[in-house]
Amino acid sequence: xxxxxxxxxxxxxxxxxxxxxxxxxxxxxxxxxxxxxxxxxxxxxxxxxxxxxxxxxxxxxxxxxxxxxxxxxxxxxxxxxxxxxxxxxxxxxxxxxxxxxxxxxxxxxxxxxxxxxxxxxxxxxxxxxxxxxxxxxxxxxxxxxxxxxxxxxxxxxxxxxxxxxxxxxxxxxxxxxxxxxxxxxxxxxxxxxxxxxxxxxxxxxxxxxxxxxxxxxxxxxxxxxxxxxxxxxxxxxxxxxxxxxxxxxxxxxxxxxxxxxxxxxxxxxxxxxxxxxxxxxxxxxxxxxxxxxxxxxxxxxxxxxxxxxxxxxxxxxxxxxxxxxxxxxxxxxxxxxxxxxx
Numbered sequence: 001x002x003x004x005x006x007x008x009x010x011x012x013x014x015x016x017x018x019x020x021x022x023x024x025x026x027x028x029x030x031x032x033x034x035x036x037x038x039x040x041x042x043x044x045x046x047x048x049x050x051x052x053x054x055x056x057x058x059x060x061x062x063x064x065x066x067x068x069x070x071x072x073x074x075x076x077x078x079x080x081x082x083x084x085x086x087x088x089x090x091x092x093x094x095x096x097x098x099x100x101x102x103x104x105x106x107x108x109x110x111x112x113x114x115x116x117x118x119x120x121x122x123x124x125x126x127x128x129x130x131x132x133x134x135x136x137x138x139x140x141x142x143x144x145x146x147x148x149x150x151x152x153x154x155x156x157x158x159x160x161x162x163x164x165x166x167x168x169x170x171x172x173x174x175x176x177x178x179x180x181x182x183x184x185x186x187x188x189x190x191x192x193x194x195x196x197x198x199x200x201x202x203x204x205x206x207x208x209x210x211x212x213x214x215x216x217x218x219x220x221x222x223x224x225x226x227x228x229x230x231x232x233x234x235x236x237x238x239x240x241x242x243x244x245x246x247x248x249x250x251x252x253x254x255x256x257x258x259x260x261x262x263x264x265x266x267x268x269x270x271x272x273x274x275x276x277x278x279x280x281x282x283x284x285x286x287x288x289x290x291x292x293x294x295x296x297x298x299x300x301x302x303x304x305x306x307x308x309x310x311x312x313x314x315x316x317x318x319x320x321x322x323x324x325x326x327x328x329x330x331x332x333x334x335x336x337x338x339x340x341x342x
Contacts, residue, residue, distance in 0.1 A: 002337040005035040005081040009060035009090040015254040016107045019147050025051030026330050035079040069094050082341030089114040108251040148329035149257035155234035169198040173240035175255045178205030183246035189292035192218045200225040237262035247271045248289045257324045260316035265309040267298045283316040
């Protein structure tokens with residue numbers, strides 16, 4: 001067993017934040033000794049408590065926050081971890097040196113100055129790992145540890161009537177923060193070329209108003225469903241015919257893993273993360289970033305070719321089970337923590 005402190009100062013919602021809770025729970029369930037340290041967040045704290053953890057909640061504020069660093073230092077000293085892992089830049093800025101191995105976990109192409117003095121860095125894609133090494137980090141101290149997603153196969157589908165979606169409609173699902181990076185505007189523009197398709201977007205964020213206005217302007221508002229932030233991803237995936245990841249910037253693409261786990265065919269814009277995950281034509285379809293017509297054509301192709309769509313879904317599910325299910329990924333994380341925490 002390895003005593004590990006996991007430190008997250010992220011946003012209320014997001015892929016890294018979701019995986020942080022998932023990993024802490026899995027490590028604790030496997031018998032590792034885990035201290036979860038989070039930015040104050042009642043929902044995240046409750047999720048960690050349900051996993052049997054008692055999170056430390058701190059401010060993780062801006063430059064005038066003089067309290068978080070000493071409080072975090074005291075919490076770490078009490079717990080005495082072998083490894084202290086900072087998830088992203090803000091957590092790294094507050095994580096002090098000590099008699100523990102400091103590890104930075106990166107889910108994007110972050111400013112490496114935040115990790116000066118750290119012992120190891122972890123990237124969740126091979127592309128991020130290669131980029132870190134290219135910045136001058138010793139390759140032996142940069143590690144690839146992928147994310148895992150829950151197995152969402154076999155869930156009962158969400159009630160389409162409750163979603164205001166006709167039972168016979170071809171339903172396309174997108175999930176994520178309503179942020180320009182996520183490219184939901186591209187998906188809405190693609191819907192303008194697909195008059196028989198309904199698009200459901202599960203997520204929330206500052207772009208909701210702009211996206212709704214775009215749908216009105218394009219005359220597709222009656223076929224776009226803004227579902228808000230949801231915790232029933234398995235049911236939504238079971239109810240849809242096709243999953244789309246339209247991101248223009250996506251370092252990984254946790255939503256692709258979730259769609260694969262639910263055995264749903266995937267179309268994604270070729271941002272760096274989906275391009276690393278998806279083998280075009282085998283485990284999904286990739287289209288150029290910011291190209292609504294190409295996205296519409298790919299959606300139409302899988303709408304019209306059911307056998308091809310099922311083959312892509314089955315291949316994606318197989319890759320999920322091999323590389324991104326909990327058991328194989330958790331084994332890699334536990335081996336890494338044991339190795340660096342010696």
